Structure formats: C-alpha cells, structure tokens
Amino acid sequence: MTSGQLIPVNALGGALIVIQLLVATVIIILMDDMISKGWGLGSGISLFILVTIVKQMFAMAFSPFTLPGTVMPYGAIPALAAAIYYAMAGNLSYLMGILYQVNLPSLTGLIAQ
Structure with a gap:
C-alpha cells in the first residue's frame, strides 16, 4: 500500500x-x-480559516526568498523593491513584469486584496 x-x-x-x-x-x-x-x-472554524488566509497573504506579500532560477523575490513588496533597484540600473522589464505575474504574487493582486 x-x-x-x-x-x-x-x-x-x-x-x-x-x-x-x-x-x-x-x-x-x-x-x-x-x-x-x-x-x-x-465560530472557531471560521477563525482557523481566517488565520490560514492571513498567513498566506502575509507570506505572499513579504517573502524575501527567491524561486530557483529567478532573481526576483517571491513576495510582492520585496519584488517591488528589487524591481525599482533594477529599474534604476536601467532594466525596466522587471518593473513592468511585477504588475502582473502569472502564478506569482503581483502588485495587482496585492492592491486587490
């Protein structure tokens, strides 16, 4: 089995x-x-559900870790800081990409929440 x-x-x-x-x-x-x-x-179960959702939102907003093969942090706020850094260095593609990322936290999702 x-x-x-x-x-x-x-x-x-x-x-x-x-x-x-x-x-x-x-x-x-x-x-x-x-x-x-x-x-x-x-209800206690509603509180457990709320805590799980808040934990996920916090992780998606503030996670400083990078995914393998990428240079941008996973969280939306650290990714915004990194995108601004790269934009000041002359690479604007990261700044445009942070607005809408597929299967990753984005500024659009952060503002919508």
Whole structure:
C-alpha cells in the first residue's frame, strides 16, 4: 500500500494516519465548541480559516526568498523593491513584469486584496 506522498505505507502506518486524522478532527471540533461558547468571537472554524488566509497573504506579500532560477523575490513588496533597484540600473522589464505575474504574487493582486 502506498500513499503517493512520501514513502510506501504498510497497514499499521495507514491505521496510524487514520487515527491521527480522527484525533485532529475531534480536537478542532472541541476547540470550535469552546470558542463559540463564550471563549471567543464567532465560530472557531471560521477563525482557523481566517488565520490560514492571513498567513498566506502575509507570506505572499513579504517573502524575501527567491524561486530557483529567478532573481526576483517571491513576495510582492520585496519584488517591488528589487524591481525599482533594477529599474534604476536601467532594466525596466522587471518593473513592468511585477504588475502582473502569472502564478506569482503581483502588485495587482496585492492592491486587490
């Protein structure tokens, strides 16, 4: 039996994965009940979804790391700074490219959010 992700999984490993998912689901349901019973605002699951979205937006806006084979940072704001640097050096193509990038964070997406 293989999971297709990391390594082949035998029957014991598969059972442990199912148990882990079951325990994680029960913990999330209990946390949702705790938050919605007065320990927080709104639904707990909505808060978990909000935190995940904010984390992704923050990473896409401020990530200074570059993808392999590229010179521009992954995040939109560091990429803008790098594009301005390259524009001052005489290469305007990076500045025009940062406005709309396919499958990468762009200034258009940052402004839209």
